[in-house]
Amino acid sequence: MSAPSSSLSPSELKSQLIDQARELGFESVGVVAVPVELRQDYFMRWLEKGMHAEMRWMANNPERRAYPQQLMPEARSIIVCGLNYYQPELERRGRIAKYALGKDYHKIIYKKLKRLCAWLRDQGGQNRPYVDTGPLLEKPIAEQAGIGWQGKNTVILNPTEGQWLFLGNILTTLELPADQPPANRCGSCTRCIDVCPTQAIVAPYELDARKCISYLTIEHPGPIPMEFREAIGDHLFGCDDCLDVCPWNRWAGESRETKLAARPYPDLREMLDWEDEHFHTTFEGTPIRRLKLPRWLRNICVVLGNTGTLEDLPALQKTAQHADPMVAEHAEWAITRIQQRLSHENSP
Ligand code: SF4
Ligand code: SF4
Structure with missing residues (x-):
């Protein structure tokens, strides 16, 4: 000791x-x-x-x-x-x-x-x-x-x-009195499993990262697989859905760490026009910075595809000419999806 x-x-x-x-x-x-x-x-x-x-x-x-x-x-x-x-x-x-x-x-x-x-x-x-x-x-x-x-x-x-x-x-190296693991009190609750938009919690206590929006929008390096794009909805970076519904989380107070407070960013449409420098300067010192610009633009396109309007189309059409083929393809996808939604809304 x-x-x-x-x-x-x-x-x-x-x-x-x-x-x-x-x-x-x-x-x-x-x-x-x-x-x-x-x-x-x-x-x-x-x-x-x-x-x-x-x-x-x-x-x-x-x-x-x-x-x-x-x-x-x-x-x-x-x-x-x-x-x-x-x-x-x-x-x-x-x-x-x-x-x-x-x-x-x-x-x-x-x-x-x-x-x-x-x-x-x-x-x-x-x-x-x-x-x-x-x-x-x-x-x-x-x-x-x-x-x-x-x-x-x-x-x-x-x-x-x-x-x-x-x-x-x-x-x-200090020897300190050890604590005991607490009893698991999830009980029969399945809220986190039921709410997951991509069914990434494949069994209790088993999360398939390949399906998880946190993985897909942050760690995943390439194009987002088609089967998950709609389910991503308006998740731009990560996902908290399975935490938001957990009954134990409803009493959580706000963090006392002021450096973690939410920072404002420009609107998605404006960010679509960004060069590397804009991205790095804006996200310096934040977890988003390590995503790098192409993945950020990829994610914006998915969110706009799922939630965007007629007003977003010109910016997306410009992005569809992007030098990065992944970004361009996601912009094309977003355009098609917005157009489909608009034509559905306008149909009698
Ligand atoms: S973070 Fe989102 S996508 Fe991942 S398991 Fe939780 S609810 Fe599902
Ligand atoms: S929502 Fe919370 S309490 Fe319910 S199963 Fe999931 S982690 Fe456990």
Whole structure:
């Protein structure tokens, strides 16, 4: 056991750690003792079925993910911190997932974890922070740490904060009292499964990324498969439908982190005319930036195809001449779809 340089007992240390984390803005804090062996059978089956789609990095070193101590053999605890990111969306055309309404969370959470690491170092610990950055099975770890249970939509569900949580992890050499995983309280509810526009939750606790709008509008590199374009509706970047309906999420308060507040953007029609520079300047420091312009234009075309009007046609006709064939094809699709809708509306 690492002896804290302070004279605190492990439980005093944990209690002060929770205070420190709360001061930094984290609502939930939990601890997993390591070494730990995480159940990875579900994850391995998911990979075998190809449900991770083009996210090949997920399939790298899958065995290693079950043993977080391999990342840091001297680690004795994993500290899991959850921060509520719930923000109301602005009135605009094209919905953006709530996690992406403001600044990129990676930097925000990492900075907070680094500060927590500095405090842990003063207590005698050596520490490594992770925010989506290491080969960690984040959800099983969060469950083990008592942060919440994995809901049927596969998102960690905290009984008081709901599912709008960013998660950060710290591997530390300090030995801290471990938490217990909570009981799963989804019960007979199936709201998240029923609402999914693309039936991506193929069974409780099993999400096929290849069908998920979050994947299709963010990670998917090429043209959006035809079978999903209508179902995407007005989802411009990501999707929160299965979180919006979860009864546990209705009490979530607004995030205290002001950097996550929704930022206004120009209308979709105006953005169709953008060059790379516009895109990068506007989305600098946000999760949308890594999408790059062609995928952004692709997504705008899908949303306009599903919700656009006669007034959007000239901008789409110009986009149909775009140098990028993927963008041009999506603009053509949008034009056809708007025209079909208009002719249907005007038919007697
Ligand atoms: S994010 Fe949207 S598309 Fe993906 S599983 Fe949830 S409801 Fe379905
Ligand atoms: S909507 Fe229902 S089934 Fe889905 S995560 Fe929430 S409680 Fe669980």
